[in-house]
Amino acid sequence: MLKDCLEIFSEELRRAEKETGDGDRLVLDTYVPADGTYVLVDSYGQVRSYTIKMDKKKRIVEQNPEDREARKKICFYDYHSRLVSMDKPQDPKKVIHSNNYLSFWVKQESLENGKLDEAAIDRYFDVLRNPREKYKKPQDRKMYDYIVKQIGDVDQSKLERNRVWIKENIFQLGKWNVSLSGKNYLKIFFEDDEKIYITEEQRYVMTKIFNKNDYNLEIKNEIWGLPNDNLGLNAKKPYMENKTRKLAVSYLITPEEAALQRKxxxxxxxxxxxxxxxxxxxxxxxxxxxxxxxxxxxxxxxxxxxxxxxxxxxxxxxxxxxxxxxxxLMKPFRYQNVLGLEDKEERYRDYRNKKELQGVIDEVLFSSWLVRNYFTPEEKLSVEGELKRNLVWSREAIFAWLYKGLEVNMDRILHSVCMNMIKNSVQNGYTTKMGQQFNLMCSLQKYFEGGCDMSERYTEIRKNLKEKINGSGECEIETDEEYFYAVGQLVYYFISLSKSKEKNHSLANPFLVATENEVIRRRLRQYFMKYNYQINFARQRFNRMYAMVDAYILEKKIDQEYLLGGYIGNNLIYESTKEAKEEI
Known part of the structure; x- marks a missing residue:
């Protein structure tokens, strides 16, 4: 896939070349130099200095003084003076971090701790004066000879002129009004033709662009090597080798391809x-x-x-x-107010695109932890408990659905998350949240599975129960769904009778974790025995609902969804006119 992405990137480079005359602008226009002090030295030895800092929170580059042309020049010089990595320096002792004689990079602290001295300066420029002498291995020298044929030898006069300037001024930058903070980088650039910067970069890069020149092969007078990007292969990592092939390295490319890949x-x-x-x-x-x-x-x-x-x-x-x-979305997602909750923020409406749908799922189910943590390592998540467990378990699938169009098993995954988070909200007393989550669960179920409108289904159940508990004749529960909804209503009613100073929804936990109907029936009897001293004998609504629940024979398995719906929804036992409430 990397090769496919490189082909598209190449098209972008060609497009930039056609539009601006310089394909590298695609990279340079978004290039961000490291924090530090930047010094431009012109052909007369005069100095201009700038400070650059990246605001990591706002992702904004701050520069003082503001000079767009200077900034553009600094970005160009900086980009073409970088090391491939700190493991491949020009300075053997890694005090100086630039790659050519036109630039001089050093940590500001090295000016104070003695690491940078005249010996270090000479060590750096001596390597650059005769680069071939640095390469002792035949494969390394072959790479240098390959590039030097194309770009020619080093301009010794410019190199020595720059060496002298550095020696005379690097420790006296104050006379040029260059302000140093003592930390970050000090980077000095000698202004010159951009082509020379590119040439000197190639002199360095082409000898370092491959992972290790020992792996290089020469095929039909063309050099092929192992690229250096996002890949490490050396004697300490034998497990990276492909042991099943005659050639152990993973893949080989030409220097030109490696240069494109680096870009x-x-x-x-x-x-x-x-x-x-x-x-x-x-x-x-x-x-x-x-x-x-x-x-x-x-x-x-x-x-x-x-x-x-x-x-x-x-x-x-x-x-x-x-x-x-x-x-x-192929069809609008309708967030239904199944329980008839208050809707000040107008959440319950149609959502027509994935961004809007993601926003609802993120806020209602994950309390806005999902979007910013799709790829956050689990150990770095600052949230705990049930929210973290469900986030880690489901985020990859949700991302694949919303960002890549992979919908497989999303109905099952989201239903499980909804149920888990509703129970968590119940246990923690998040009254408003559990209602929103229940409505979302029903709406997602309708969206994925189709079928009857969930809002109408719950309205029908509530209407039937309301008629039965307010009537006077014989009545009975007709379906399992109606049964569990009534159970949820009774559980809420019993908990509301508690005289405890703090009424916690955790009292409903025995019903939420029950896996057998006999457990639910036994728990209801226990709650009845515990709170019946507060229930007036003449309270018809309670009497009729409890009698219907106690008499019903369950046909299928436990359905916690309808139980939760009854528990969270407005309680029918309390729902009446003022006179009826006084009766209750």
């Missing part, structure tokens, strides 16, 4: 720095769409998806192929 991972790092960690590669339009966490593509989509995170290097944490994603 691609640079692009991914830029996106990660900006918080755009969800990337979609459109195989129809041949373009890359970058989104922040929780943002969705608001159109149909076919292609590839990768989810990235910033670490020591950019890390691909998740990848998948998306066959036929639809942003708009």
């Amino acid at each position: 691609f991972f640079d692009y991914l790092m830029n996106k990660a720095n900006l918080g755009e960690t969800d990337l979609y590669f459109d195989t129809v339009e041949k373009k890359v769409i970058a989104k922040k966490k929780g943002e969705m593509i608001q159109s149909d989509f076919k292609g590839y998806f990768i989810q990235i995170q910033k670490g020591k290097e950019v890390e691909i944490h998740h990848q998948d192929t998306i066959v036929d994603y639809k942003y708009y």
Whole structure:
């Protein structure tokens, strides 16, 4: 899939080349230099300094003073002066972190702790003066000879001029009004033609671009090597080798392909720095769409998806192929007010796209913990208990459904989450939340399974029970659903009679965890014996409901959904006119 994504990225580069004349602008326009002090030295040795800082919360780059042209120049110089990694430095002692004689990077603390001195400066420029001498292994020298044929030798006069400037000024930057904080980077760039920066970068990169030159092969006068991005293979990691093949390395590419792949991972790092960690590669339009966490593509989509995170290097944490994603729902999701609850925020309405539907599920079921934690490692989640358990268990499937169009088993998964979270809300006394969650469960069931309108079904049950407990003739419960709804009503009524200062919904737990009807019937009798001293003999509604429940013979298994519906819904025993309430 990486190769497929690279092909689409190449199309984006070509498009940028056509529009701006420079394909690298696709990467440079989103490039974020590291926090620190940046110094530009012109051809006369004069200095301009800037500070750059990334606001990690707002994902905004702050620069002082504000100078767009200087910022653009700094980004270009900085991008082309980076090391492939700290394991592949120009300075053997890793004090200086740049890759060519036109730039000089050092941690500001190295100016104070003695790590940077004239010997270190000479060590760095001596390596750059004759790069081939650094490469002792034949494979490394072969890579250097490969690139030097294309770009020529080092400009020794410029190198020595820059060496002298650094020695004379690096410890006296105060005279140029350069302010140092003592931390982050100090990066000095000698202004020059951009082509020279690119040339000197290639001199370094092409010798380091592969994971290890020992793995390189030469086939028909062309060098092939193991790429360095998101891949580690060395003597300490023999398990990374493919032992079933004659060639143990996973795959080989040319230096040109490796350069493209490096540019691609640079692009991914830029996106990660900006918080755009969800990337979609459109195989129809041949373009890359970058989104922040929780943002969705608001159109149909076919292609590839990768989810990235910033670490020591950019890390691909998740990848998948998306066959036929639809942003708009095939049919509207109707969030029904099954229990007839108060609706000040107007939640109960039609939702027509996945972003709106995700918002309801996130808020009602997961208390807004879902969207921002689709890929958060379990050990880093700051939520605990039932919410964490259900979040970890279901988030991958919910993401696949909402972001990739994979709907398999979503009805079962969401029903289980709804039931678990309703019970959790009951146990914790979240009265408003449990009603919203119950309504959502019924609405999702209707959305996935179709069939009768759940709101009408519960209205019918309530109407039938209301007529029976307010009537005067013989009556009986007719269905299992009606039976469990009545049980829920009785459980709530009994708990409401408690004289405890704090009436907790946890008193309903024995009914919510019951797996046999005999347990429910026995518990109802126990509650009746406990609270019957408060129940007036003439309370018709209670008497008729309890009698019907006690007489009913269950036909199927326990249905906790209807029991919860009866428990959460407005209690029919209390529902009456003022005179009737006084009677009760």
